[in-house]
Amino acid sequence: MFIRRRKNKSGSTTIVIVDKSKGKFTELHNVGTSKEEDRILELIVLGKEWIRSKELAIQPELDLYGEEREAKSNELKAVEDVLSNIDNILINGTDLILNRVFDRIGFNEIKDEVFRKLVLSRLSYPASKAATVEYLKNHFDEDINLSRIYRYLDKLGDKQHTKVQKISVIHTREILGGSIGVMFYDVTTLYFETDLEDDLRKTGFSKEGKHSHPQIILGLLVSLDGYPLAYCIHEGNKYEGHTMLPVIEAFVKEYGLDEFIVVADSGLMNNANIEELERLGYKYIIGAKLKTEKLSIREYICSQPKIDRQMFEIDKGQGRRLLVGYTDDRAKKDAYNRDKGVRRLEKAYRRGSLSKENINKRGYNKFLDINSQIHVTINYDKIAQDAAWDGLKGYLTNTTIPTEQVYEAYHNLWNVERAFRIAKSKIEIRPMFHFTRRRIEAHICICFVALKVYKELERVLKITDIKLSVDKVMNMAKTITTIRVYLPQNKCY
Structure with a gap:
C-alpha cells in the first residue's frame, strides 16, 4: 500500500491509498481532496497513519520494549506537567546568601521589607533608585513602586539610624569577644552631580579631586578588622578635625564604653582635639606631625641613627608619649x-x-x-x-601599652580606609543624586547597613575556610536561579 496524489480537472488534488497486486492497481481508500498545499500535506500524514493501522491489523507488532516505552512516556508526561506549572524563574542567588547574613547580624529586627530590599540591592546591584525598581521586578518579581521608595526614604530618619548602629555594635561586640577595644576613625568626602549648594552640600577640599562639586563629609568609626560601628554626616566645607569628637563622645555615652583606645590619622588632630580627648579621659593613638614639633624635639629626632624597623620614644610630659619609627621602605x-x-x-x-x-x-x-x-x-x-625626614613616622599616644602594640594599632587604620573603598567601589555610595537632607541621610544609612553585611559575609567566608572573596562569591551567586512551581492540587508554590 502506498499514497498517490491524483490531480483533478478542477485543480484540486485527491489523496488516495492504492494497492498493487498481480500487476493491477486498486484504490483502497480516499483520504480527502483539497486545493491548499498545507491541507494536502495533512492528508498525506493521515494516509500514512491509515496504512500503518491496516498493516498492524494484518500482522500485529510484537512489542518487546513496551514497559521501557511506557516508562519513557510517563517520564515525559511528568516533565510536561512540571513545566506547565512553572510560575516564574527568579535570578535570586545573591539574595539566598545575603538574606541569611542580614538575619545573622540581627537586622531582621527591623520589620520592613523595603528596607531589606534596598540594602541587599546595594550589594548585588548598586544603582539609582529607579534602576533598583527595575532590578527587583526583573530578578525577584517584586513590584515596588518608585514613588513608594522615595516616600520611604523621606520617613527613614534618626530613629532608624540609631537602631541600625545599635544592632551593628551588639553584633560586633559578640564577634570580638564582648569588648570593642580599639576604635578607628577617619573621614572621606562624597560628591554630588550638581552645581547647587545648600546647608549640607557645600564645596570644599575633596579627597576625590571633585573640588567644583558640592559634597558632604562622612565620618566612619570601625572596630578592629574593619567592622562598622557608627557614622556621622557633616557639611562639605567643615574642618575634618571637628567631626571626630562629637561622634566618639555620643558613641561612648550610648554604649557605656570604658576601656577603649581611639586611633586616628594626624590630619584629624590638633592641640585642641588632643586636650579635649584627655579632658574626657579617652585613650588615643594618633599620627604625629613631627615637622611641627618644637625645635629641640626635631633636632633630637634627626640626630638619632636610622635603623630599619626600629623605634625610639620621647616623653612629652602630661602622660604623652611620642614614638618615632624608621623603615627603609618608607x-x-x-x-x-x-x-x-x-x-x-x-x-x-x-x-x-x-x-x-x-x-x-x-x-x-x-x-x-x-x-x-x-x-x-x-x-x-x-x-x-x-x-632628612625620609623614612620617619611619628605616633603620639597617652596609653601605657608597649611600643609594638602602638605601632600595630595605628597601622590597622587601613581597616577604615578599606571600608571607605568598599563603600565607594562595591556599594557605590557616591555620586549621590538626592537633594533633600532626609533622603541623603537615608541613603547613607542604607549603605552603612550594606557595608556591615559585606563585612559579615567576608568574616563568615574566612572562619569557614572558604578561600573565596566576597566579590567572587557574589558573582557566582548571580548565576544561580530559582524556579517557582505552582501546585494546583495543593494550591501553593
Missing part, C-alpha cells in the same frame, strides 16, 4: 615621591609657568621661594632639609 617611598614632585616643579620652572598666582602650599610647592620682586625660584636647601 624612606625609599618618601625620596621617590619628593624627586617626582621636584622634577614636576623644575619642568614648570623651565617653561616659565611658575608664578605667584598658581602657587599653593600643598604638595611640593613648599620648596619654592618668592622674592620681593615676585620672582619664583626652587629652593634646593629646603629639598635637602626635607630629605
Whole structure:
C-alpha cells in the first residue's frame, strides 16, 4: 500500500491509498481532496497513519520494549506537567546568601521589607533608585513602586539610624569577644552631580579631586578588622578635625564604653582635639606631625641613627608619649615621591609657568621661594632639609601599652580606609543624586547597613575556610536561579 496524489480537472488534488497486486492497481481508500498545499500535506500524514493501522491489523507488532516505552512516556508526561506549572524563574542567588547574613547580624529586627530590599540591592546591584525598581521586578518579581521608595526614604530618619548602629555594635561586640577595644576613625568626602549648594552640600577640599562639586563629609568609626560601628554626616566645607569628637563622645555615652583606645590619622588632630580627648579621659593613638614639633624635639629626632624597623620614644610630659619609627621602605617611598614632585616643579620652572598666582602650599610647592620682586625660584636647601625626614613616622599616644602594640594599632587604620573603598567601589555610595537632607541621610544609612553585611559575609567566608572573596562569591551567586512551581492540587508554590 502506498499514497498517490491524483490531480483533478478542477485543480484540486485527491489523496488516495492504492494497492498493487498481480500487476493491477486498486484504490483502497480516499483520504480527502483539497486545493491548499498545507491541507494536502495533512492528508498525506493521515494516509500514512491509515496504512500503518491496516498493516498492524494484518500482522500485529510484537512489542518487546513496551514497559521501557511506557516508562519513557510517563517520564515525559511528568516533565510536561512540571513545566506547565512553572510560575516564574527568579535570578535570586545573591539574595539566598545575603538574606541569611542580614538575619545573622540581627537586622531582621527591623520589620520592613523595603528596607531589606534596598540594602541587599546595594550589594548585588548598586544603582539609582529607579534602576533598583527595575532590578527587583526583573530578578525577584517584586513590584515596588518608585514613588513608594522615595516616600520611604523621606520617613527613614534618626530613629532608624540609631537602631541600625545599635544592632551593628551588639553584633560586633559578640564577634570580638564582648569588648570593642580599639576604635578607628577617619573621614572621606562624597560628591554630588550638581552645581547647587545648600546647608549640607557645600564645596570644599575633596579627597576625590571633585573640588567644583558640592559634597558632604562622612565620618566612619570601625572596630578592629574593619567592622562598622557608627557614622556621622557633616557639611562639605567643615574642618575634618571637628567631626571626630562629637561622634566618639555620643558613641561612648550610648554604649557605656570604658576601656577603649581611639586611633586616628594626624590630619584629624590638633592641640585642641588632643586636650579635649584627655579632658574626657579617652585613650588615643594618633599620627604625629613631627615637622611641627618644637625645635629641640626635631633636632633630637634627626640626630638619632636610622635603623630599619626600629623605634625610639620621647616623653612629652602630661602622660604623652611620642614614638618615632624608621623603615627603609618608607624612606625609599618618601625620596621617590619628593624627586617626582621636584622634577614636576623644575619642568614648570623651565617653561616659565611658575608664578605667584598658581602657587599653593600643598604638595611640593613648599620648596619654592618668592622674592620681593615676585620672582619664583626652587629652593634646593629646603629639598635637602626635607630629605632628612625620609623614612620617619611619628605616633603620639597617652596609653601605657608597649611600643609594638602602638605601632600595630595605628597601622590597622587601613581597616577604615578599606571600608571607605568598599563603600565607594562595591556599594557605590557616591555620586549621590538626592537633594533633600532626609533622603541623603537615608541613603547613607542604607549603605552603612550594606557595608556591615559585606563585612559579615567576608568574616563568615574566612572562619569557614572558604578561600573565596566576597566579590567572587557574589558573582557566582548571580548565576544561580530559582524556579517557582505552582501546585494546583495543593494550591501553593
